[in-house]
Amino acid sequence: MQGFFHSVRLNEARCKGCVNCIKHCPTEAIRIRNGKAEITEERCIDCGECIRQCVNHAKTAVTDKMANLDRYRYNVALPAPSLYAQFPVKVQETEIETALISIGFDDVFEVAWAAELVSAAITEFLNSPIRQTHKKPLLSSACPAVVRLLQVRFPELLDNIVPLPPPVEVAAIQARRDAATKTGFKPEEIGVWFITPCPAKATTVRHPLGVKESALSGTISMARVYGEIRRAMRHLQHRHDNPKGLGRSGVGWAAPGGETEAAHIENVLVVHGIHAVAELLEQMAMNKLNDLDYIECLACEGGCLGGPLTVENRFVAEKNLKNRMRNMPEKIEQEKVELSPEVQPVEPRSMLAMDNDIAAAMRKIEAMDLVLMRLPGLDCGSCGSPSCKALAEDIVQGRANETDCVFRLRERVKTLAEEMVDLAQRLPPSLNRTTGNDLEDDDET
Amino acid sequence: MGEPVLSVVFELIGGDFSLAGDASSRVKRILQQAGIPAPVVRRAAIAAYEAEMNVIIHADGGTMRLEIHPDETRLTVADQGPGIADVGQAMQEGYSTAPDYVREMGFGAGMGLPNMRKCADRFDIVSAVGEGTRIEMVFRHNGPA
Numbered sequence: 001m002q003g004f005f006h007s008v009r010l011n012e013a014r015c016k017g018c019v020n021c022i023k024h025c026p027t028e029a030i031r032i033r034n035g036k037a038e039i040t041e042e043r044c045i046d047c048g049e050c051i052r053q054c055v056n057h058a059k060t061a062v063t064d065k066m067a068n069l070d071r072y073r074y075n076v077a078l079p080a081p082s083l084y085a086q087f088p089v090k091v092q093e094t095e096i097e098t099a100l101i102s103i104g105f106d107d108v109f110e111v112a113w114a115a116e117l118v119s120a121a122i123t124e125f126l127n128s129p130i131r132q133t134h135k136k137p138l139l140s141s142a143c144p145a146v147v148r149l150l151q152v153r154f155p156e157l158l159d160n161i162v163p164l165p166p167p168v169e170v171a172a173i174q175a176r177r178d179a180a181t182k183t184g185f186k187p188e189e190i191g192v193w194f195i196t197p198c199p200a201k202a203t204t205v206r207h208p209l210g211v212k213e214s215a216l217s218g219t220i221s222m223a224r225v226y227g228e229i230r231r232a233m234r235h236l237q238h239r240h241d242n243p244k245g246l247g248r249s250g251v252g253w254a255a256p257g258g259e260t261e262a263a264h265i266e267n268v269l270v271v272h273g274i275h276a277v278a279e280l281l282e283q284m285a286m287n288k289l290n291d292l293d294y295i296e297c298l299a300c301e302g303g304c305l306g307g308p309l310t311v312e313n314r315f316v317a318e319k320n321l322k323n324r325m326r327n328m329p330e331k332i333e334q335e336k337v338e339l340s341p342e343v344q345p346v347e348p349r350s351m352l353a354m355d356n357d358i359a360a361a362m363r364k365i366e367a368m369d370l371v372l373m374r375l376p377g378l379d380c381g382s383c384g385s386p387s388c389k390a391l392a393e394d395i396v397q398g399r400a401n402e403t404d405c406v407f408r409l410r411e412r413v414k415t416l417a418e419e420m421v422d423l424a425q426r427l428p429p430s431l432n433r434t435t436g437n438d439l440e441d442d443d444e445t
Numbered sequence: 446m447g448e449p450v451l452s453v454v455f456e457l458i459g460g461d462f463s464l465a466g467d468a469s470s471r472v473k474r475i476l477q478q479a480g481i482p483a484p485v486v487r488r489a490a491i492a493a494y495e496a497e498m499n500v501i502i503h504a505d506g507g508t509m510r511l512e513i514h515p516d517e518t519r520l521t522v523a524d525q526g527p528g529i530a531d532v533g534q535a536m537q538e539g540y541s542t543a544p545d546y547v548r549e550m551g552f553g554a555g556m557g558l559p560n561m562r563k564c565a566d567r568f569d570i571v572s573a574v575g576e577g578t579r580i581e582m583v584f585r586h587n588g589p590a
Contacts, residue, residue: 156486362450
């Protein structure tokens with residue numbers, strides 16, 4: 001999987017090689033090598049947890065530049081519902097939309113609209129006979145970091161993902177269609193940009209999940225757009241009127257529980273925060289949650305409102321969102337719209353096996369156990385691996401040495417020093433005066 | 446040199462619900478590291494969990510032995526528990542002798558043994574009242590026969 005595109009990157013100049021990120025990575029994808037954090041591409045799920053944890057701001061999310069809009073004749077902004085939660089309720093939605101136009105977009109298309117459609121499709125799926133053949137409970141397909149966590153750590157649960165596209169893809173297709181009709185431009189001349197609260201969505205454009213290819217042209221960081229919107233707001237001239245508007249049930253997707261509430265599912269569990277999600281999936285894999293109908297898992301604490309690329313504190317953002325929702329109709333789309341794109345099964349990306357050959361893997365597990373017994377078990381991270389267990393695995397895989405452990409190194413130095421003292425005391429007979437003299441005497445006789 | 450076998454033994458402590466599921470999660474992790482196919486890992490992990498819970502609920506303690514062979518995984522769970530008087534009855538879905546406090550915790554629904562049999566490709570149980578129970582399960586890596 002060489003050259004796998006990741007939105008989450010390291011800013012080398014800022015990285016001090018501390019252990020904050022390696023300790024918090026849910027897939028143990030980071031090691032410290034040569035004093036810098038190194039991300040293992042195959043394991044990274046772009047959840048952005050390391051961005052949140054890095055005190056030196058050395059982890060960043062790569063998204064498109066506004067300048068990339070120049071590649072298209074017509075550009076549509078697709079704001080994630082969480083964008084509106086970044087502003088207090090006194091800033092009207094139309095003002096935010098107008099600001100998007102004034103910073104370079106030609107039109108705005110709401111992802112919240114698509115979220116409404118997907119909500120209805122989830123309800124329909126849960127009540128359909130096909131659902132009976134599907135595994136229970138169903139898992140939401142909305143959060144790409146969660147879907148990738150499933151690929152890497154829980155491949156056995158991939159079949160439980162609800163076979164429906166994430167709202168952003170539904171929105172992207174419709175936005176391009178609408179723009180083409182309106183302008184007469186060819187679809188490829190139209191840029192469709194998701195204003196993203198997270199790097200996970202940015203990666204999805206290059207490596208789509210559950211759809212054949214992403215309909216998005218790219219993603220633009222919410223934090224970056226936020227700054228531009230703020231500046232543009234000072235001198236807004238015209239007013240952009242969004243014909244579709246915003247509905248409560250679609251906008252609610254930005255917060256935990258919004259999806260399942262919009263889909264009217266009662267027997268549901270809502271989990272947010274990548275570590276809490278992993279723990280729950282562990283339970284699910286043991287068949288402990290079979291009584292549930294649906295699980296809404298979100299990688300960020302606070303759902304999309306807590307995304308690494310959001311600006312506002314997530315609790316404040318949630319208040320903003322709830323206040324806004326109070327003034328919205330439940331739905332804006334009254335018609336039933338056929339959902340596209342079609343969904344594809346998500347393939348596993350399992351990285352857990354020690355070797356492709358079972359016998360070789362078994363030998364490595366045994367070797368790993370022996371190494372682990374010699375390690376101190378402090379999980380200090382000084383070796384550059386997140387835990388002693390991870391170091392043992394790295395050693396067996398040839399990616400690290402036992403002396404990378406400072407405690408093992410110290411022991412080795414101590415043993416070596418003792419041996420040297422011992423050796424220093426041993427003298428060859430030719431230099432050994434006490435016994436040597438006797439021998440000389442003997443020789444003379 | 447015969448065929449490679451990896452074997453690990455886990456101690457199980459009866460009545461300690463704080464550790465419940467620990468041994469089976471470790472079994473699962475090892476099977477994943479060994480590269481056993483995901484559906485087999487899932488079946489074995491679920492069976493291991495059920496067996497582990499049975500020991501914790503009913504017995505003072507016991508052991509779970511994991512043996513990985515290139516073509517199959519074996520799980521042997523033995524306890525020094527009260528034993529099962531009527532194994533045939535215990536194998537029926539919904540039959541349970543778990544005390545109320547255990548059921549209140551959501552365990553003891555009488556699905557443990559039937560679930561284990563469903564998950565395993567081979568399932569053997571030997572039990573003697575007053576002595577204990579021993580369950581042997583085999584999971585073939587190329588799926589159920």
